[in-house]
Amino acid sequence: MTDRTYPDDTVGSFPPPPAVFTDGDGREIRIRESGRDDLDALVAMYEDFDPADRAQGIPPIDPDAIREWLDTIVSPDAVTVVTEHDGRPVGHAILVPDSGEGYELAIFILDEYQGAGIGTRLLEHLLGQGQAAGVDKVWLTVERWNEAAIALYRKIGFETSGSESFELEMSIRI
Amino acid sequence: MKVLLGTGGREDGFDALVRTLERTQEAGDDLTVAVLETSSDADVESVASDVRERIAASGIDAEVRVLDGHPGSQLVEFAESEEFDRIVLGGGQRSPLGKIDLGEVAEFVLLNADVSVTLIR
Numbered sequence: 001m002t003d004r005t006y007p008d009d010t011v012g013s014f015p016p017p018p019a020v021f022t023d024g025d026g027r028e029i030r031i032r033e034s035g036r037d038d039l040d041a042l043v044a045m046y047e048d049f050d051p052a053d054r055a056q057g058i059p060p061i062d063p064d065a066i067r068e069w070l071d072t073i074v075s076p077d078a079v080t081v082v083t084e085h086d087g088r089p090v091g092h093a094i095l096v097p098d099s100g101e102g103y104e105l106a107i108f109i110l111d112e113y114q115g116a117g118i119g120t121r122l123l124e125h126l127l128g129q130g131q132a133a134g135v136d137k138v139w140l141t142v143e144r145w146n147e148a149a150i151a152l153y154r155k156i157g158f159e160t161s162g163s164e165s166f167e168l169e170m171s172i173r174i
Numbered sequence: 175m176k177v178l179l180g181t182g183g184r185e186d187g188f189d190a191l192v193r194t195l196e197r198t199q200e201a202g203d204d205l206t207v208a209v210l211e212t213s214s215d216a217d218v219e220s221v222a223s224d225v226r227e228r229i230a231a232s233g234i235d236a237e238v239r240v241l242d243g244h245p246g247s248q249l250v251e252f253a254e255s256e257e258f259d260r261i262v263l264g265g266g267q268r269s270p271l272g273k274i275d276l277g278e279v280a281e282f283v284l285l286n287a288d289v290s291v292t293l294i295r
Contacts, residue, residue: 055273073271097270098269141275165278165281166276
């Protein structure tokens with residue numbers, strides 16, 4: 001889409017990975033850049049993903065469909081960051097280039113790791129990695145009823161850019 | 175069953191046409207295809223001629239109507255006035271990340287139609 005709008009002002013700088021922190025439940029969480037070498041581990045993470053947390057058809061449910069989806073989106077042009085606990089991925093966030101100048105963002109966190117501050121850290125480091133890679137404009141869509149996610153995106157600096165469809169569209173300039 | 179398929183110039187609308195033609199043959203439905211003035215860049219008349227070609231190739235006898243104006247409301251009004259049993263639409267475009275984007279026509283029709291609506295995936 002070419003008519004997507006972004007805020008006029010950039011939001012300050014975000015930290016790039018790697019990082020280590022203790023989450024709200026006392027777990028040691030690592031954040032690092034990820035890529036195609038992590039596909040097997042990411043497929044395993046998405047197989048454990050709570051179907052109730054799916055959004056607009058992703059992630060797929062069938063393991064083969066998960067692999068095909070990841071194989072498409074985790075491209076050399078994408079920016080991807082993973083959070084790990086005890087050496088396995090528990091969260092994954094990604095920026096995928098659209099047909100214009102922007103990048104679409106999505107973030108997924110396993111159910112038992114939600115509500116512990118991981119989403120905020122993961123998003124900040126994803127945007128930090130994006131800044132390092134020269135990404136400027138980022139957008140996302142989110143279900144209107146998903147107040148927790150919308151509040152998180154606002155806290156990071158996203159602004160509503162489209163509200164005329166089923167999903168709310170938000171964007172940020174970094 | 176009297177079935178009304180609505181399509182603009184988008185890929186999901188064309189996929190829906192192909193699948194609906196198969197279904198029409200199996201079920202013996204009475205199919206009409208409405209070509210809509212959507213926000214896609216495609217020209218309505220060229221979409222209509224692509225649609226006619228595809229229908230002719232299938233061997234099915236289906237009427238093609240071009241509906242001018244606001245696509246969702248024109249489709250719903252046409253479905254009501256011509257007493258269709260069902261409206262069929264494409265199941266949405268995929269975003270770069272693979273998310274489904276339903277689009278304004280599907281949203282309007284789902285919320286305003288008083289007949290059943292089928293989205294084709």
